Amino acid sequence: MTTEWTERTELLLGADKMERLKKAHILIVGTGGVGAYAAEMLARAGVGKLTLLDADKVQLSNLNRQVIALHSTLGEDKVRVLERRLKDVNPDLNVTARAEFLEEGSVKTLLTENKFDFVVDAIDTIAPKCALIMEAMRLKVPIVSSMGAGAKTDVTQIRFADLWSTYHCGLSKAVRTRLKKEKMQRPLPVVFCTQQADMNAVVKVEGERNKKTTTGTVSYMPAVFGCYLAQYVISNL
Secondary structure, eight states, X not given: OOOSTTHHHHHHHOHHHHHHXXXXXXXXXXXXXXXXXXXXXXXXXXXXXXXXXXXOBOOGGGTTTOTTOOGGGTTSBHHHHHHHHHHHHOTTOEEEEEOSOOOGGXXXXXXXXXXXXXXXEOOOSHHHHHHHHHXXXXXXXXXXXXXXXXXXXXXXXXXXXXXXXXXXXXHHHHHHHHHHHTTOOOOOEEEEEOSOOOGGGEEEEEEETTEEEEEOOOTHHHHHHHHHHHHHHHHHO
């Protein structure tokens, strides 16, 4: 039995599975409300290598739900804040923090130049999200994707499902439409919420890249989505 900080996790999972987690390399794209929690749960579970990709900086509007958002981190790159936090949990963690926007044309290079054991999609904009999903499908890289956590409040209605079986989720519908258009109707494990969205919490925005609306959120929903994603990765590794 190890006496290190992973002792409690090893007690539950066993030494062999802990070694598998330690050797795993996970890509997390999107390190906001959902992705940062997924990254932290993976790091605390003992995953040995993480690549974090997100172009955004911490903003005041992130304080209500994002684990990396503090008054002391406002204006910093989200991936840099998260890298610092995760290294404080596990100094031996191998973290690559990429403060960049995922371009559709760069997805194949990202996935072929690195050997990822799993991809966590926590992107909330359609074009890069679908590009990542489709390329992972083509290259047969395991991926789990987060659907919409916004405009919803009931954690008891969060589920694992195949994308093609989801309902009451605008993001799922948009992703399905894009994948159908590209003839990529393949199974995709996702986390989604069966609760009907509160459309009064959705407002139109202008001047944001690949984003036409912004959605009301509550502190706990993205966190639980992130925990679901981490569970899926850990269980399937």
